[in-house]
Amino acid sequence: MVFALLKYGLNRHYPRVHQFPKPRDLRPSYDVVIIGGGGHGLATAYYLARDWGITNVAVLDKGYLGGGNTARNTAIIRSNYLTPEGVRFYDESVRLYKDLSNDFDMNIMYSERGHFTLAHTDAAIRTMRWRAEVNKHFGIESELIFNDDIAKLCPQLNLSDKARYPVLGALYHVPGSIARHDAVAWGYGAGAAMRGVDIHQRTEVLSVTREGVNGTGGRVTGVLTNRGPIACKKVIQAVAGASGQVAAMVGMRLPIRTIPLQACVSQPLKPFLDKIIVSGSLHVYISQSSRGELVMGGSTDPYSLYGTRSTLDFKEGLMAHMLELFPFLGNVKILRQWAGMTDMTPDFAPIMGETQIENYYIDAGWGTWGFKATPVCGKRNAEMLATGRVPELIQGFTYRRFHDYNQLGEKGAASVGH
Amino acid sequence: MMASRLPAPAGVLIDRSKPITFNFCGQDYTGFQGDTIASALAANGVGMLSRSFKYHRPRGLMTAAGQDANTLVQIGDEPNVLADLRAIEAGLAITAQNVFGSLANDYANVLDGLGRFLPVGFYYKTFFRPKGAWRYWEKLIRALAGLGKVDVGAHHGYYDKQYLFCDVAVVGGGAAGLAAAQAAAAAGADVILIEENVRLGGALNYARFDVEGRRGRGLRADLVPRIEADQNIRVLTGAFANGWFADHWIPVIQGNRMYKLRAGAVVIASGSYEQPLVFRNNDLPGVMFSSAAQRLIKLYGVKPGTRAVVATANADGYGAALDLLDAGVDVACIADLRPQRGDGPLADAVRDRGVPIVQGATVSEAIPQKGNLGIEAARVAKITGQGTTADVDDRFGCDLIVTAVGYNPTANLIHHAGGTFVYNDDTAMFELTALPQGMQAAGSVNGSFDIDAVIEDGGKGGWSAARNAGCKVGPMPTVRNDRGAFGVNHPWPIFPHPKGRDFIDFDEDLQVHDILDAIAEGYDDVELMKRFSTCGMGPSQGRHSSLNSVRLTARATGRSVTDTGTTTSRPPYAAETFGVLAGRSFEPERKTAMHHRHLELGARMMPAGQWWRPEYYGPPERRSLSIREEAAVVREAVGIIDVSTLGGLEVCGPDAAEFLNRVYTFAYAKQPVGRARYLLMTDQHGVIIDDGVACRLHDHHFYVTATTSGVGGVYQHMLFWNAQWRLQVNITNATASWCGVNLAGPKARDVLAAVCTDVDLSSAAFPYMAVREGTIAGVPARIIRIGFVGELGYEIHAPASQGEALWDALMVAGEPHGIRPFGIEAQRLLRLEKGHIIIGQDTDGLTNAIEAEMAWAISRNKPYFVGKRALAIQEKNGIKRKLVGFTLGNPADPAPKESHLVIRDGEITGRTTSVNYSYALGRTIGLAYVATDQAEPGTAFQIRIEKGRMIDAVVTKPPFYDPDGRRQEL
Numbered sequence A: 001m002v003f004a005l006l007k008y009g010l011n012r013h014y015p016r017v018h019q020f021p022k023p024r025d026l027r028p029s030y031d032v033v034i035i036g037g038g039g040h041g042l043a044t045a046y047y048l049a050r051d052w053g054i055t056n057v058a059v060l061d062k063g064y065l066g067g068g069n070t071a072r073n074t075a076i077i078r079s080n081y082l083t084p085e086g087v088r089f090y091d092e093s094v095r096l097y098k099d100l101s102n103d104f105d106m107n108i109m110y111s112e113r114g115h116f117t118l119a120h121t122d123a124a125i126r127t128m129r130w131r132a133e134v135n136k137h138f139g140i141e142s143e144l145i146f147n148d149d150i151a152k153l154c155p156q157l158n159l160s161d162k163a164r165y166p167v168l169g170a171l172y173h174v175p176g177s178i179a180r181h182d183a184v185a186w187g188y189g190a191g192a193a194m195r196g197v198d199i200h201q202r203t204e205v206l207s208v209t210r211e212g213v214n215g216t217g218g219r220v221t222g223v224l225t226n227r228g229p230i231a232c233k234k235v236i237q238a239v240a241g242a243s244g245q246v247a248a249m250v251g252m253r254l255p256i257r258t259i260p261l262q263a264c265v266s267q268p269l270k271p272f273l274d275k276i277i278v279s280g281s282l283h284v285y286i287s288q289s290s291r292g293e294l295v296m297g298g299s300t301d302p303y304s305l306y307g308t309r310s311t312l313d314f315k316e317g318l319m320a321h322m323l324e325l326f327p328f329l330g331n332v333k334i335l336r337q338w339a340g341m342t343d344m345t346p347d348f349a350p351i352m353g354e355t356q357i358e359n360y361y362i363d364a365g366w367g368t369w370g371f372k373a374t375p376v377c378g379k380r381n382a383e384m385l386a387t388g389r390v391p392e393l394i395q396g397f398t399y400r401r402f403h404d405y406n407q408l409g410e411k412g413a414a415s416v417g418h
Numbered sequence B: 001m002m003a004s005r006l007p008a009p010a011g012v013l014i015d016r017s018k019p020i021t022f023n024f025c026g027q028d029y030t031g032f033q034g035d036t037i038a039s040a041l042a043a044n045g046v047g048m049l050s051r052s053f054k055y056h057r058p059r060g061l062m063t064a065a066g067q068d069a070n071t072l073v074q075i076g077d078e079p080n081v082l083a084d085l086r087a088i089e090a091g092l093a094i095t096a097q098n099v100f101g102s103l104a105n106d107y108a109n110v111l112d113g114l115g116r117f118l119p120v121g122f123y124y125k126t127f128f129r130p131k132g133a134w135r136y137w138e139k140l141i142r143a144l145a146g147l148g149k150v151d152v153g154a155h156h157g158y159y160d161k162q163y164l165f166c167d168v169a170v171v172g173g174g175a176a177g178l179a180a181a182q183a184a185a186a187a188g189a190d191v192i193l194i195e196e197n198v199r200l201g202g203a204l205n206y207a208r209f210d211v212e213g214r215r216g217r218g219l220r221a222d223l224v225p226r227i228e229a230d231q232n233i234r235v236l237t238g239a240f241a242n243g244w245f246a247d248h249w250i251p252v253i254q255g256n257r258m259y260k261l262r263a264g265a266v267v268i269a270s271g272s273y274e275q276p277l278v279f280r281n282n283d284l285p286g287v288m289f290s291s292a293a294q295r296l297i298k299l300y301g302v303k304p305g306t307r308a309v310v311a312t313a314n315a316d317g318y319g320a321a322l323d324l325l326d327a328g329v330d331v332a333c334i335a336d337l338r339p340q341r342g343d344g345p346l347a348d349a350v351r352d353r354g355v356p357i358v359q360g361a362t363v364s365e366a367i368p369q370k371g372n373l374g375i376e377a378a379r380v381a382k383i384t385g386q387g388t389t390a391d392v393d394d395r396f397g398c399d400l401i402v403t404a405v406g407y408n409p410t411a412n413l414i415h416h417a418g419g420t421f422v423y424n425d426d427t428a429m430f431e432l433t434a435l436p437q438g439m440q441a442a443g444s445v446n447g448s449f450d451i452d453a454v455i456e457d458g459g460k461g462g463w464s465a466a467r468n469a470g471c472k473v474g475p476m477p478t479v480r481n482d483r484g485a486f487g488v489n490h491p492w493p494i495f496p497h498p499k500g501r502d503f504i505d506f507d508e509d510l511q512v513h514d515i516l517d518a519i520a521e522g523y524d525d526v527e528l529m530k531r532f533s534t535c536g537m538g539p540s541q542g543r544h545s546s547l548n549s550v551r552l553t554a555r556a557t558g559r560s561v562t563d564t565g566t567t568t569s570r571p572p573y574a575a576e577t578f579g580v581l582a583g584r585s586f587e588p589e590r591k592t593a594m595h596h597r598h599l600e601l602g603a604r605m606m607p608a609g610q611w612w613r614p615e616y617y618g619p620p621e622r623r624s625l626s627i628r629e630e631a632a633v634v635r636e637a638v639g640i641i642d643v644s645t646l647g648g649l650e651v652c653g654p655d656a657a658e659f660l661n662r663v664y665t666f667a668y669a670k671q672p673v674g675r676a677r678y679l680l681m682t683d684q685h686g687v688i689i690d691d692g693v694a695c696r697l698h699d700h701h702f703y704v705t706a707t708t709s710g711v712g713g714v715y716q717h718m719l720f721w722n723a724q725w726r727l728q729v730n731i732t733n734a735t736a737s738w739c740g741v742n743l744a745g746p747k748a749r750d751v752l753a754a755v756c757t758d759v760d761l762s763s764a765a766f767p768y769m770a771v772r773e774g775t776i777a778g779v780p781a782r783i784i785r786i787g788f789v790g791e792l793g794y795e796i797h798a799p800a801s802q803g804e805a806l807w808d809a810l811m812v813a814g815e816p817h818g819i820r821p822f823g824i825e826a827q828r829l830l831r832l833e834k835g836h837i838i839i840g841q842d843t844d845g846l847t848n849a850i851e852a853e854m855a856w857a858i859s860r861n862k863p864y865f866v867g868k869r870a871l872a873i874q875e876k877n878g879i880k881r882k883l884v885g886f887t888l889g890n891p892a893d894p895a896p897k898e899s900h901l902v903i904r905d906g907e908i909t910g911r912t913t914s915v916n917y918s919y920a921l922g923r924t925i926g927l928a929y930v931a932t933d934q935a936e937p938g939t940a941f942q943i944r945i946e947k948g949r950m951i952d953a954v955v956t957k958p959p960f961y962d963p964d965g966r967r968q969e970l
C-alpha cells in the first residue's frame, strides 16, 4: 500500500487533522467578502491567501460548503472551446487542474479520459473542424476524426448508419477529463481555511450596502447577512444560479437567465467506458466515474426556473438517446437524478471582472460549463482583487460586451458539452 | 445457515406443486414457483449472496424485501439484480458480482484485513504522488469499484409505456393503503392502488400482531376481497410508484412496463424501512431484520435458521421470536435493549415459552464462522450508557441474529414532492411536519404503528385525498386509537466496537468510526459527511444508513438531530432500467411527399433536421460524378429538386405587410401583389437568424418561406413579437401542408409550359421575382420565379397530397429536355457559384447582416425592424470581419476544407465557410470570413489547411458564375 495509507493505518488514532477549522463568529469587517462558497468562491479565497497573502477574507454561503452547482455537476473538464478567449482561458484552467492534487495534498482524482463530441450532421462536422482548428492554433490537442478512428478509440459506441441520427465524425479532445467535484471544493476550502480565511456556512447575504449612489452605481461598503452586517473593502459575487438575484442587490441587471440543468447516475458497474462521450444532436453526454457509476446528462430544461426540481421527461428523453449510442445499456439501472440551477448567458461565455459599482466584482454566467473554470477563476479573481486590475485573460468576459455588441459566440462549443 | 421448508400455512407465495430448477454460481438449486432467488437459496441453506463493495465481506439476506444491496447478483447481461425481489425461473443462470475468484473464495477479501489502511475517503489521501501517479492507481481502483458487469453485446429491448389517470393514487398496499383505497373509492373516487410486492397486504402478510398470530391474516382476509371487488379500484401489484413529479405525475413501473400516471390526489402509504442494530459484525450472513425473518417464514415457508438470538427494542422483536419458535427455530436468548421490560402480550408469551430474556442488553458482537461465511455465536452484553456495553458478556451459540430496533419512514415520494420531516426526540423518529398540496400520508410513514391506528389513518388519508380530488365526501373520519409510536424506535441502537466492523452503511462498507472520522476532519454538515464518506450513496440510497448516520453526526457535533437535518432522497425510488425509461424509440422522421420517388430514382438520403432529403442520386461510388452531372444538367438543360422541407408560413390580415416590415429587414409595404421579395430576418442583436422569400398573393396575404431548420424558430419568433405588437395578422405554419419543387435550368420554362396552361409564362408576363397561382397538370400551385441556383427557375408549391402527381408530371414533361433530379450537394455547389449564402453554414451564432455583406437586403427607410438599432450601432462602431468570396492563388493547391482558418501574422482573422470545386468554372471557389481590412476584392490572404500547411487565396467578388445574373432573368 501507499505510504500515506500506512501512516493512517499504523497510527493508533486516526490523524484528526481538522480540514475546516470551526469558523469564528462573523467578524465586523473583512478586507474581502466573497458571496458564494462554491468552487469559484473558495478558489478565489484560496489564491488570495496563498498567492497574495490576503487572508482577512470571508467566504459566505447560504447553504453548506460547495453545495450549489459545484456539488451537482458532472465534472467534465476540457478546453476545446471555439473562441480564442475561451480556449486560452479554459486551457489555463486545465493546466492548473493537473497540479491541484499536489497543491492541496488531497487527491481530486483528476482523470484524463479523452473527450468526444459527436457530429451527426455535416453542419456539426464543420463546427467540429472549426473547433479543432482553433484549438490546435493554441496548441491544444483536438482533432476532427471520423468513424474508423472513433471505432478504434471507443469500440462500444454504436456507429451503425442505421441509427436515426448516424454518427459521422467527432471532435476528439485528448485532454478531456473528469475529477471528483466535491474534492475540488474541499481542497480549495481547506487550503483557504488553513491560511486563515473564514468560511461561514449557512450565512446568507441579504443585501449589499453601498454609498455614493446617485445616478451612478456607487461604492460598496459591506454586506448584510442573516447573521448580521459585515463591513468590507471589496466584494465579489460567485453565486452561479443565484447570479441574477444577488446582482440585483447592487442594482445590476444581468443578461442571465437561470435555467435548471439535470443529471443522473447509474448504479455502479465494472469499468467498461473510459471516454467521455457527448452528442450535441442527441442532447446527451456520458462518462464512467472511478466508482463505476455512469454519470449522464443533457441540455438544460426548456424553461427558466429558480428551482431544482427533477422531471420524468428528462430521464425518458435522455435514456432514449443514450440507447441510440449504447444499445447494450438497456438493462442498466438509474440510481439517482437531480438538478442544479444554471446561470445562462446569451453567448454561453461567462461574465467576469469589474462592474459599474466601485469595489464590486462579478464571477457569473457559468451556466452548464463552469466547473472546469474553477481554478482559473479563483486565480484570476484573486489577482484582480489584489491588484485592482482586471487580468488580460478575462477582459473579454466583461459585462460591457452585451452593450457593445461584442459577444463571444461560445454556444457551438458549450451547449451540451458542458 | 441450515434451513428448510416449513409446512403451510407458512409460504403463502409459493406453489409447492411447481418446483423450479435454476443455477447459482455454477450449481443447480430447486425452489418453488413464487420463490425469489434469495428465498429459494435460503431454503437450500445458501446464505451468502454477495461480497461487500469495499472489503469483500460475505453478505446475505437482510431485509428480504428488495431494499438492500446485499442481494445484488448478475443474471446474464443484466447487472445488479435484487435476488430477494426477482422470482426464480427455470434455467435461470445467476452469478455473483464484484468477486475476484469465486463468491466462496474471493481473494479481494484480503482488503478486509487491510481495512485500517483504508480509512474513510482514503482515495482522497493518497495515490497522487508523484504527479501523474493517479493515472496508474486509478486503473486499480476502478477495477475494484463497480458491482455488476455490462455486456457490450447485449440487445436493446424496446418497451412500451402506457398512460393512466385516476382521482386518487394510493401508494402502498399494506393495511393503511388498503384502508385508504377503500375510503377514497367509497367517496366515489376512481382509485389506483400501487403495491410493489406481488401480494397485497404489506405487513399483514408477515407481521405478528397478536399472540395467536391470527390478526394479520384476519384483517387481510377482511380488507383485500373488498378492495378486489370494488369497481372503483384498480390494483397494480408488483408495481413500483417510482417517483413523484410535479402535479402528481408518477411513473409506475411494473416489470418492463412503465405507466405514466396522472393522479388528482395521492395517498402515500408506503410504510417504513426497518433499521439495523449496529454492533460488531452486524453484516454477517445470518444477521437480519425481524421483518426479514418473518417474511422468509410467512411468505416463502423458509426456516431462517436453527438457533437464534433476538435483539429487540419493541414488540415486533417479540412477535418475530414467536414466529421463530412456531417455525421450530430455537430462540437462545432475547436481548431487550430497553431498560425496563416492555409490557405486552407478545413479550409475555415469549417469556411463557421459556425463552431467556435479558433486559437492558444488546447483541454487542456476532462471532463469525470461519471466513465470515455465517454466524457462530452472539455476544450479549448489558448496556451501560448511550452506545456502550459492559465488558462482560454472555455468549450464545446461534446461526441467526434477528434485530428489531425501529423504523424510518419510507418517505421517498414525500421527499420528491418537497414534504419535510423533523426528528422527534421522544419517539426517536423522523416525523412528517409538512406535506405538499394534494398529498396525504397514512400508516407507518405517517408515524402510525398500532395496527388499528394504521387502518384509521388510512381511512382518513383516503377520505382527504378523495376530497382533494373533488369528490363529495362524508364527515371527516375521526382517529380514535393511539398511533402507537412510542416504544418502537430505540433512540441509540449503535454500539461501536473497538475493533470496528460495526457497520452503519452496508452498501458502502462504512463503520461507525468512518462517520466519526469524516466529521472530525471537518465534514460536519450532514451533507458534507455524506459526500465525504459516501454514506447513503450506494444502491440502497441510505435506506438503512441515513437515520443512524444522522444520529451519529448530531451527537458528534453537539447538535440536535433535527438541527442536523437529514439528506433528502431523490428519484427514483427503486432502481429503474434505461430500457424501461427510454421506451420505444420515438424519433419522428419526416418524409416529403416525393420521398418514394427519390428512393425509386436511387437517391442517397441524408437527414436534414427531422427530414430526409436526397443528397445526390446514384450509388455511393459515383457520388462526386453524380453531383457533377446533376449540376451540369441544371446549367445546361433543366433539373428538378424537392424543396418541400422549406418552411411555409401564411401571413394574413390587414397588417400583414406591416408585420413583415417589422420582423424582416427588407421593405414589404409597397411590394405589389404578384411579386416575391427576398426576406432576411435578424434578431435584436442584428444577428442573421433566417432567410426566405415573401410572396404577396393578395393585399392582405403573404406566403412566406423559411429555411428547413429555421422555420420552427421563425414561427415562434413571429408569435413572440406579435404577442407584443398585437398587429392584425394571423400567422400559420403551413409547412407540412405544402410540398415543393424547384425547376431550374435554361429549359425550365419549356418544361413548365407543357403542363401549365393557365398561367402566361412569358418573360414579360411572368418576370423574375414574380409569383403566380395556377394549375400544373391539374394540381393547384403557387409558382414563384426565383432561383437559388442562378438559372431560369420556378419554385412550385402545391398541396402536399399532390406531391407525387406534381413530380411525375414535371418529370414526364421534362423528359424530352433531359431533365434530371438533383440533390442537396449539387444545389450547394450551384448556389456557391452564385455566391448565395446558406444561413447556418455561412453565418454563425453571431454573424450580423453587415458582416455577411447583406446590407443590400436592409431597408434604411423604414422606422423599425427587429435588429435595426443594433445594426446601426455596429455599423457605426465598425465591424471586425466580413464574409467574402475567394479563389485560390495557386489553382494547383489542394482545396481547403470548410472551417479551415484564415491566418495573418500568426493570428486567426477568419475561416472558410463554403468551399467547392466548380466544374463550370474549372476552379475551386469559396466563401470565407476575413478581417475587414482583408476584404477588398483582389486582396491576397492565407488559409491554413491540413497538417498546418498555408495556402494562398484571393478575395474574389461573388457571384463567381454569371455575375450579371442574366441567366436567371431570361
Ligand SMILES: Cc1cc2nc3c(=O)[nH]c(=O)nc-3n(C[C@H](O)[C@H](O)[C@H](O)COP(=O)(O)OP(=O)(O)OC[C@H]3O[C@@H](n4cnc5c(N)ncnc54)[C@H](O)[C@@H]3O)c2cc1C
Pocket: A035, A036, A037, A038, A039, A040, A041, A060, A061, A062, A063, A064, A065, A066, A067, A068, A069, A070, A071, A072, A073, A074, A075, A076, A077, A203, A204, A205, A206, A238, A239, A240, A241, A242, A246, A261, A262, A263, A297, A339, A340, A341, A342, A366, A367, A368, A369, A370, A371, A372, A373, A418
Ligand atoms: C447538472 C449539472 C451538470 C454540470 N456539469 C458540468 C460539467 O460537466 N462541467 C463543467 O465545467 N460545469 C458543469 N456544470 C456547471 C458547474 O456546476 C457550475 O458552473 C459551477 O459549479 C459553478 O460554480 P460556482 O462556485 O460559481 O457556483 P456554485 O457551486 O453554485 O456555488 C454558488 C454558491 O453560492 C451560494 N449562494 C447563492 N446565493 C447566496 C447568497 N445570497 N448568500 C450567500 N451564498 C449564496 C449557494 O449556496 C452556492 O453554494 C454543471 C452544472 C449542473 C447543474
